Amino acid sequence: MTVGSLLGSLRRQPVIAVAAIVAAVLLILAVAYxxxxxxxxxxxxxxxxxxxxxxLGGEGLLGTDQLGRDLWTRILFGLRTSFLVSIGACVxxxxxxxxxxxxxxxxxxxxxAVLMRITDIQLSFPALLLAxxxxxxxGKGIWLLVLILGLSTWMIFARVIRSAVLQIRSTELVxxxxxxxxxRTRIVLRHVLPNVLGPLxxxxxxxxxxxMLAEASLSFLGFxxxxxxxxxxxxxxxxxxxxxxxxWIATFAGLFLALAVLSTNLVGSWxxxxxxxxxxxx
Amino acid sequence: MTRYLAGRLGQFLIVVGGALLVVFILLYAIxxxxxxxxxxxxxxxxxxxxxxxxxxDQPLLVQLGTFFxxxxxxxxxxxxxxxxxxxxxxxxxxxxTLLIAIPAVVLGAAAGLVLGTVAARRPDSGLAQALNVFAxxxxxxxxxxxxxxxxxxxxxxxxxxxxGGYDPKPATLVLPVLVLAMKPFAQIFQLTQSTMVTEYGKxxxxxxxxxxxxxxxxxxEHVIRNAAIxxxxxxxxxxxxxxxGTAVIVEVVFAWPGIGRLAVGALEHGDVFLVQAIVAVAAIVVAGLNLxxxxxxxxxxxxxxxxxxxxx
Numbered sequence: 001m002t003v004g005s006l007l008g009s010l011r012r013q014p015v016i017a018v019a020a021i022v023a024a025v026l027l028i029l030a031v032a033y034x035x036x037x038x039x040x041x042x043x044x045x046x047x048x049x050x051x052x053x054x055x056l057g058g059e060g061l062l063g064t065d066q067l068g069r070d071l072w073t074r075i076l077f078g079l080r081t082s083f084l085v086s087i088g089a090c091v092x093x094x095x096x097x098x099x100x101x102x103x104x105x106x107x108x109x110x111x112x113a114v115l116m117r118i119t120d121i122q123l124s125f126p127a128l129l130l131a132x133x134x135x136x137x138x139g140k141g142i143w144l145l146v147l148i149l150g151l152s153t154w155m156i157f158a159r160v161i162r163s164a165v166l167q168i169r170s171t172e173l174v175x176x177x178x179x180x181x182x183x184r185t186r187i188v189l190r191h192v193l194p195n196v197l198g199p200l201x202x203x204x205x206x207x208x209x210x211x212m213l214a215e216a217s218l219s220f221l222g223f224x225x226x227x228x229x230x231x232x233x234x235x236x237x238x239x240x241x242x243x244x245x246x247x248w249i250a251t252f253a254g255l256f257l258a259l260a261v262l263s264t265n266l267v268g269s270w271x272x273x274x275x276x277x278x279x280x281x282x
Numbered sequence: 283m284t285r286y287l288a289g290r291l292g293q294f295l296i297v298v299g300g301a302l303l304v305v306f307i308l309l310y311a312i313x314x315x316x317x318x319x320x321x322x323x324x325x326x327x328x329x330x331x332x333x334x335x336x337x338x339d340q341p342l343l344v345q346l347g348t349f350f351x352x353x354x355x356x357x358x359x360x361x362x363x364x365x366x367x368x369x370x371x372x373x374x375x376x377x378x379t380l381l382i383a384i385p386a387v388v389l390g391a392a393a394g395l396v397l398g399t400v401a402a403r404r405p406d407s408g409l410a411q412a413l414n415v416f417a418x419x420x421x422x423x424x425x426x427x428x429x430x431x432x433x434x435x436x437x438x439x440x441x442x443x444x445x446g447g448y449d450p451k452p453a454t455l456v457l458p459v460l461v462l463a464m465k466p467f468a469q470i471f472q473l474t475q476s477t478m479v480t481e482y483g484k485x486x487x488x489x490x491x492x493x494x495x496x497x498x499x500x501x502x503e504h505v506i507r508n509a510a511i512x513x514x515x516x517x518x519x520x521x522x523x524x525x526x527g528t529a530v531i532v533e534v535v536f537a538w539p540g541i542g543r544l545a546v547g548a549l550e551h552g553d554v555f556l557v558q559a560i561v562a563v564a565a566i567v568v569a570g571l572n573l574x575x576x577x578x579x580x581x582x583x584x585x586x587x588x589x590x591x592x593x594x
Binding site for chain 2: 015117120121125126127128129130132133134136137138209213216217220221222223233236239240243244247250251253254257258261262265266269
C-alpha cells in the first residue's frame with residue numbers, strides 16, 4: 001500500500017481526514033509550543049490564581065489554575081507528556097510484542113504454547129492495578145511509567161503479529177524462500193516481518209490511544225507523572241477540587257485529552273481497515 | 283470434556299498463583315516491606331525489630347513459603363492502616379464495588395446489544411454511523427473526565443443528583459453506574475454489530491427468509507442466537523475489567539468506598555498486607571469471571587462440545 005493510495009482513501013472519508021488533521025495539529029502543538037513559549041508552565045503567580053479564561057474577563061487563553069499557572073501552557077506541556085509516554089510505551093510494547101509474536105508464530109510448537117499462555121495470563125490480569133502497584137512501590141518517574149505501560153501492551157502486539165505470521169508462513173513466498181535455502185532468521189526478518197508491518201502500524205495507533213488514556217488515569221490517581229512533570233491527568237486531579245466554581249481547569253484539560261485520544265483512535269481504526277480488510281484481531 | 287474443564291480450572295489457579303507470585307516479588311524481593319510500611323526516617327533499630335516481628339528477616343524462599351501457606355487460608359496479615367484482618371477489610375469493601383459494577387455491566391451490555399442489533403440491520407444508515415461515532419467517542423474519553431463533567435452538570439449546575447459519597451439510594455448510584463457502563467457498552471455494541479453483520483451475511487438467513495419468516499423472527503430465532511454467544515462471554519470479561527480497572531477511577535471520582543479506593547489508600551499508606559489481600563481478591567474475581575465466561579461459551583455453543591469430544 002503506497003502513501004498515495006492511502007491519501008486517496010482518506011479523501012473519501014471526511015471524518016477520518018478531520019481526525020488525522022486534528023491529531024497532527026495536536027502533535028505539532030505539543031512538540032513546538034513548549035520549545036517556543038517563554039511562559040513557565042510551573043511558574044505560579046498567586047495574585048492571578050483561579051482566573052477564568054481571558055474571553056470570560058480573566059487571564060490567559062484558558063485561564064489559570066489554583067496556583068496561578070497558565071492553563072493553556074500547562075495543557076500543552078501535559079499533552080507533550082502524553083505523547084512522549086505513549087510513543088515510548090508503544091516502542092517498548094511493539095518491539096517486545098513483535099519479537100515474541102514472530103518467534104511464537106514462526107517457530108510454533110512448545111515455544112508458541114508457552115509464550116501464548118504467558119500472554120493469556122497477563123491479558124487476564126488487570127493492567128491498571130498492576131501499574132499502580134509497581135509505581136506505588138518503586139516510585140514515580142516518567143521512564144518507569146513508559147516501561148510499565150509498554151509492558152502492559154506487549155501481549156496484544158504478540159497476539160496480532162503471531163496470527164499474521166501464521167497466515168504468511170504457509171504462503172508460497174515463505175515456502176519458496178525455504179526451498180532455495182534461506183535461513184530461518186533471514187526468512188523471518190526479510191520476508192515475514194515486512195509483511196506484518198501493516199497490521200503493526202494500525203495496532204500502534206490504537207494502542208497509542210489506549211496508553212494515552214492509561215497514563216492520564218494513573219496520573220489522575222496520583223500514580224503517574226509527578227511535579228514538576230506535567231500530565232493532563234494530574235491537571236484534572238487538581239481541577240477536581242475547584243469544580244464547583246472554577247470549571248475550566250478540569251473541563252479543558254479533559255477536552256484536549258479526549259481530542260487527542262479520539263483522533264488517534266479514529267486514524268488507527270481506519271488504518272486497520274485499510275491495511276487489513278480481513279481484520280487480524282486479538 | 284472433563285479434560286477441558288480440568289485444563290480451564292488449572293489455568294484459573296495458574297493466573298491466581300501467578301498474580302500472587304508477582305505481588306510477592308514486588309512487595310518482598312524488589313521493595314523492602316519494612317521500609318514500605320514504616321514512615322520515612324524511622325530509626326534503624328526500630329526497623330530491625332519490625333523486620334523480626336513480621337519475619338521479614340528470613341530468607342526470601344522461606345518467606346515465599348509462608349506467604350503461600352497463609353494465602354491458601356486467605357490469611358494475608360493484619361491491615362496496619364484499616365486495623366483488623368486485611369482480608370476482612372477487603373471483603374467489607376467488596377459489596378460497595380459490586381453494587382455499582384454489576385448494574386453498570388448489565389446496563390452497558392443491554393444497551394450495547396440492542397443498539398448493536400439496530401446498527402447491524404442497516405450498517406450504512408445515518409443512525410448506524412451516528413451510533414458508531416458515539417461508540418468511538420465513548421471509548422476515547424477518560425472516565426474520570428466524564429465523571430467530573432457529569433458531576434459539574436447534574437450535581438453542581440442542575441443540582442439534581444449528589445456529587446458523590448456512599449448512600450445506597452438510587453440517586454447516588456446514577457452517575458457512578460453511568461460512567462462505569464460506558465466502556466462495556468461501547469465494547470459490546472461494537473462486537474454485537476460486527477458479529478450480527480457477519481451473521482446476516484450467512485446463507486441460513488437467506489434460507490430463513492426464503493421460507494417466509496418475517497424479519498423479527500429471523501433476528502429472534504436465528505441471528506441473535508448465533509451472535510449472542512460471543513457477546514454474552516464478552517459481558518463476563520467486561521465485568522472483570524470494570525471490577526478492578528474502571529471501578530478504581532470511578533470510586534475515586536465519586537468518593538465511593540469500594541475496593542478500588544481501598545487499593546489507592548492501601549498503596550498510599552504502604553500497607554503491604556492490605557495490598558496483597560486486595561490483589562488476591564481481585565485476581566480471584568477476575569480469573570473467576572474469565573473462567574465463567576469460558577464455561578458459558580462452552581455451554582452455549584454446541585460446536586465447541588463436539589470439537590472437544592472428537593479432538594481430545
